[in-house]
Amino acid sequence: MLVYAVFGDPVEHSLSPAMQNAAFSALGLSSRYLAFRVKRERLRDAILGAEAMGFGGLNLTIPLKEEALKVVVPDENAAAMGAVNTVAFEAGEIRGYNTDGQGALMALEGAGVRVDGRRVLVIGAGGAAKAIARQLSLRGVELSIANRDRRRALDLAALVGGRGYGLEDLEKLVSESEVVVNATSVGMREGDPRLLDGRILREGQTVFDIVYNRETELLRDARQAGAKVLDGVMMLVYQGAFSIEIWTGRKAPVDVMEQAVREELRNR
């Protein structure tokens, strides 16, 4: 039996064990996926320990994704992101990948949203926004990035290619965009203030909110405006599916993984 794990701090509320164990079962593998709280300063010990104990692979979450670069050999994407969310033990080498951006892109494409050549607005400039903006940029979208801290939006736009703005430009940017992605943490908590006046959203737009723990006000407003809406669950599922494919070389059962995540969310 191979053991896999997610390391984070905190990690108690991670949906990954439910999702990845469902995937392993559906694939007929007797692997087990666990969650371990690992402090940033002990990450090296924890990764080397997992390798020594013959773990199959790891996912990393907050606040360990950047720290991992000191331990693993990153692929081009993880190196460009400066962050690792998937670790694989490959023939004596500890390799690092970042599947967040590809997960977001698959979530859009899986829902039938074409992004190539379209005007896309990413709100946010944190870790998730960075991964998403890079993948979108690689797909040749006309990219705008708006962030509360405008400087970070400008830096990210310069890194991946695109234009950076502060949130004061948000309503104009939204009205000009075909796809709007919320990659901030706004909406995660009940009672969070709205990022924007939902009345500017419209039919024909796609609104993708990567928050996955609840239906956000942004998504409710977008639905009411007749826009196509996507929550963050499928991004979570696809980033995990890419991890499974890196570890096992098998195609991940995304439907089963989605079901496991939605069921886990319902039970919380």
Ligand code: NAP
């Ligand atoms: P992060 O690196 O801490 O970035 C947070 C972002 O949110 C920054 O752009 C920050 O702006 C912005 N923000 C925070 N509070 C704000 C407020 N009150 N008003 C406006 N902007 C605000 O976090 P992250 O890792 O990128 O995660 C962001 C969100 O994505 C979280 O909700 C997380 O759960 C979700 N996520 C989902 C998936 C998925 O698979 N669906 C994967 C990863 C993350 P400043 O730069 O100005 O501080």
